[in-house]
Amino acid sequence: MLANDSFQLASDALSESHGRVSELARPFLRFLPVSGASVSTFGSLLGSETMSATDALAGRVDELQFDLGEGPCWDALASKRPVLESDLGTRTDVSWPAFLQEIRKEPIGAIFAFPLLFGPLEIGAVDLYSATPVSLSPQQQEQTQALTAIISRILLHHALNEADTPGETTTFSRRSIHQATGMVLAQLDTTAEDAHLIIRARAYAENRPMLAVAEDVIARKIRFSPLAEPGEDTQ
CATH class of the missing domain: 1.10.10 (Arc Repressor Mutant, subunit A)
Structure with a gap:
């Protein structure tokens, strides 16, 4: 399957989720060379919570970052730019030493974080991990950012609707x-x-x-x- 076809399937899957937050992470596995993905909110606007994760390890990546208060998702949201660590085994000059020490105990070779933004609003981040070292091409990065824009809108609508109606509780709820x-x-x-x-x-x-x-x-x-x-x- 061509890369663009895979991305279109991922985009369609996101659209067909009908705003179900528990389904937001899975489409990334359709077109990226990653093993797992998670979507989380954090910061003063929506609070810290893993909204969607494809597996327990993806949830663990989020949990560590929330518990330690550091990690690629925090850097991605602060800088409003993707954080791309293609080979964790060789990196030492990162701004999150405690997270790096813990994450190296897990079967993770690469990790990527993309900020979730809606205009000036900081929503959270998408975390992606690969069991082995791997890089994302410029096209894959651009496609990922296109999906994060859709997800940011979905999460904001979800938060506003939840203010009036009890919302969906996820497996990784905090x-x-x-x-x-x-x-x-x-x-x-x-x-x-x-x-x-x-x-x-x-x-x-x-x-x-x-x-x-x-x-x-x-x-x-x-x-x-x-x-x-x-x-x-x-x-």
Whole structure:
């Protein structure tokens, strides 16, 4: 099948998804030499959540970046340009050393991130990984960006519709983290940013995913208490 035909099939598949966010990542596998893909929202506009992932490893790539607060998806959105790492095994001069250290434990040879933008709005990113080192041609990069424009529009519509109607919950949903953040915020009378940081620090200290810690907070297996004032007794 010709490359342009593969891309057209991917574009058609995206159009035929009828806005189902769980189906947004799969079309990239139709025309790119990659093993997996994910679509995520993050930042102040829509919050951090993996909306679609083709497999568990693609979801893991997102989870690591969210938990560590660094990685190609963050760089792609900040720069509004694709981040293209065709051979992770040879790279050392990257701005995300913690993510690189962790991702090298996985069977991933290359990783790419494309920002999701809608005009001035920063929506999130598409992450793509290959089990072996591989490059994307200029045409493939251009085609990927064409699909990300469609996805950005779909995600924005989804977020606006969800404000009135409960939306689709995905396999890789991180809504538990949002809920747990609210609970920690109330427990400690702090800001949402600091509550999120406290959950992240607990996950780091226990070498667990943030999602697992968040679920324990919701289940009340973990509860955070304010520090006692000097001279105050603690129980």
